[in-house]
Amino acid sequence: MSIRGKVAVVGVxxxxxxxxxxxxxxxxxxxxxxLALDDAGLALDDVDGLIACKSVQGLGNDVAVGGLLGINPRxxxxxxxxxxxxxxxxxxxxxxxGMADVIVMCYGANARSAKADFTGPVNxxxxxxxxxxxxxxxxxxxxxxxxxxxxxxxxxxxxGSIAVAQREWAQMNPAAIFxxxxxxxxxxxxxxxxxxxxxxxxxxxxxxxxxLVVTSAERAADLRHTPAYVVGMAEQSGVRGEHTHEYLxxxxxxxxxxxxxxxxxxxxxxxxxxxxxDPTAVWTLQMxxxxxxxxxxxxxxxxxxxxxxxxxxxxxxxxxxxxxESYAWGWMHLVExxxxxxxxxxxRQVADAEIAMYCSSQAFSKAACSxxxxxxxx
Amino acid sequence: xxxxxxxxxxxxxxxxxxQAANEQRLVVQRxxxxxxxxxxxxxxxxxxxxxxxxxxxxxxxxxxxxFAVYHRALHPAFGADVPYVIAVIELDExxxxxxxxxxxxxxxxxxxEVFFESLVEGVTIPRFRPRSD
Numbered sequence: 356m357s358i359r360g361k362v363a364v365v366g367v368x369x370x371x372x373x374x375x376x377x378x379x380x381x382x383x384x385x386x387x388x389x390l391a392l393d394d395a396g397l398a399l400d401d402v403d404g405l406i407a408c409k410s411v412q413g414l415g416n417d418v419a420v421g422g423l424l425g426i427n428p429r430x431x432x433x434x435x436x437x438x439x440x441x442x443x444x445x446x447x448x449x450x451x452x453g454m455a456d457v458i459v460m461c462y463g464a465n466a467r468s469a470k471a472d473f474t475g476p477v478n479x480x481x482x483x484x485x486x487x488x489x490x491x492x493x494x495x496x497x498x499x500x501x502x503x504x505x506x507x508x509x510x511x512x513x514x515g516s517i518a519v520a521q522r523e524w525a526q527m528n529p530a531a532i533f534x535x536x537x538x539x540x541x542x543x544x545x546x547x548x549x550x551x552x553x554x555x556x557x558x559x560x561x562x563x564x565x566x567l568v569v570t571s572a573e574r575a576a577d578l579r580h581t582p583a584y585v586v587g588m589a590e591q592s593g594v595r596g597e598h599t600h601e602y603l604x605x606x607x608x609x610x611x612x613x614x615x616x617x618x619x620x621x622x623x624x625x626x627x628x629x630x631x632x633d634p635t636a637v638w639t640l641q642m643x644x645x646x647x648x649x650x651x652x653x654x655x656x657x658x659x660x661x662x663x664x665x666x667x668x669x670x671x672x673x674x675x676x677x678x679x680e681s682y683a684w685g686w687m688h689l690v691e692x693x694x695x696x697x698x699x700x701x702x703r704q705v706a707d708a709e710i711a712m713y714c715s716s717q718a719f720s721k722a723a724c725s726x727x728x729x730x731x732x733x
Numbered sequence: 734x735x736x737x738x739x740x741x742x743x744x745x746x747x748x749x750x751x752q753a754a755n756e757q758r759l760v761v762q763r764x765x766x767x768x769x770x771x772x773x774x775x776x777x778x779x780x781x782x783x784x785x786x787x788x789x790x791x792x793x794x795x796x797x798x799x800f801a802v803y804h805r806a807l808h809p810a811f812g813a814d815v816p817y818v819i820a821v822i823e824l825d826e827x828x829x830x831x832x833x834x835x836x837x838x839x840x841x842x843x844x845x846e847v848f849f850e851s852l853v854e855g856v857t858i859p860r861f862r863p864r865s866d
Contacts, residue, residue, distance in 0.1 A: 481739060481740045481741065482773055483830070484773075486740050486858055487819060487833040487860070488803060490808040494819060497801035498801045499799070501800055502798065502799035502821075505799070505841035506841075548804060549801050549802065549805075550802035550803075552801075595779055598779040
């Protein structure tokens with residue numbers, strides 16, 4: 356069954372991203388939902404679907420959000436550590452199957468103010484790797500990047516182009532937390548955190564709430580903003596985990612890519628703006644290659660040509676991403692994609708952006724991608 | 734400086750690995766049904782789903798598949814260790830094993846061999862260094 360053009364994002368909302376002490380994750384999620392409904396021109400009475408996701412601290416599921424939201428929607432679900440893409444896919448499935456008509460999907464985090472611990476072993480049990488000192492996702496990402504450097508000759512300067520370009524985008528985004536200039540020489544002068552990764556290559560941690568309103572194309576047509584239609588979507592898991600050979604390079608990302616190109620008939624050349632969920636810049640490097648924006652092993656030169664930077668052929672993470680704008684688990688990526696498709700991205704607006712793609716992943720276990728357009732027939 | 738990160742030697746699945754390490758032996762699981770060598774430890778075979786396995790000695794030699802240098806301790810347990818190198822070792826028998834590397838700055842594909850160090854009283858941990866022969 357094709358989902359092409361049947362569902363659209365019609366509202367986006369978010370709280371301030373940064374330090375928001377004293378706020379529960381559910382309060383942040385509900386504040387964002389109210390803003391997203393205002394944006395869509397809809398009211399809580401219109402909502403019959405809720406998709407929440409657990410925050411880092413394990414809170415924020417639909418049952419916890421529901422009370423503060425004050426409604427009993429017929430469709431209500433939670434994702435476990437879901438990024439925004441997975442929530443969107445669930446929303447599309449619920450709408451095309453008639454289980455809901457107007458869905459709010461939300462996320463809230465207070466990881467910064469709560470001083471959440473990200474330093475422990477990724478799998479939270481002491482094994483040989485963690486007892487040896489492999490702690491924090493930056494370590495795994497650094498191993499994947501070093502492998503890439505050794506196989507393909509990728510340089511620090513090429514790789515650093517990701518963080519540098521995203522900072523340039525962030526400087527055009529008043530909501531971005533990091534807006535200080537980050538020219539290449541300043542990037543290269545940063546000490547390594549986990550070599551070959553520097554601080555600028557790893558996400559910040561910030562608090563905030565984000566929400567989107569999703570509905571059918573029929574209903575979207577009557578609303579105030581240009582709808583962001585979902586043209587295609589795909590997922591691929593890697594839940595075999597470390598028993599997948601060379602799992603650090605996440606070879607299964609390529610299967611999510613083949614699935615979406617095949618089902619939509621689109622190609623990487625059709626994408627006007629690209630979003631990559633980026634807890635580390637290594638994810639961006641991998642996605643560019645696996646999704647076919649450049650050849651395998653060729654991301655270094657591709658980045659050095661400034662393709663992803665302002666003025667480049669493939670504007671990427673035009674809000675600054677998790678490296679420069681905010682943490683938000685990739686939720687702000689989809690907000691930005693919708694703004695670009697509405698032509699409402701202000702000074703960073705990419706001219707004539709019609710096709711946006713969002714590639715995300717849940718560390719080493721799942722990948723999801725979506726293509727959106729402001730054209731129902733894209 | 735924090736308390737060291739110590740594995741559970743009585744773990745139902747991984748315990749035998751640490752007990753072997755205390756005897757200066759490096760072992761991985763071999764599936765009794767299909768012979769697949771697996772690392773890290775798992776309670777069943779991911780290839781054939783059989784639940785029986787035997788811990789077998791490996792040579793302790795291999796090549797560096799990749800490595801990363803921690804310049805900052807991202808966990809207090811490793812505050813006294815920085816800078817230190819984590820390497821993914823492709824064992825000669827096939828499995829990839831992630832452990833500490835000690836020695837001159839490594840390169841991918843460098844040949845390495847296992848050696849054993851005391852982590853805390855009663856717990857020995859395998860580490861890797863450049864191959865001596």
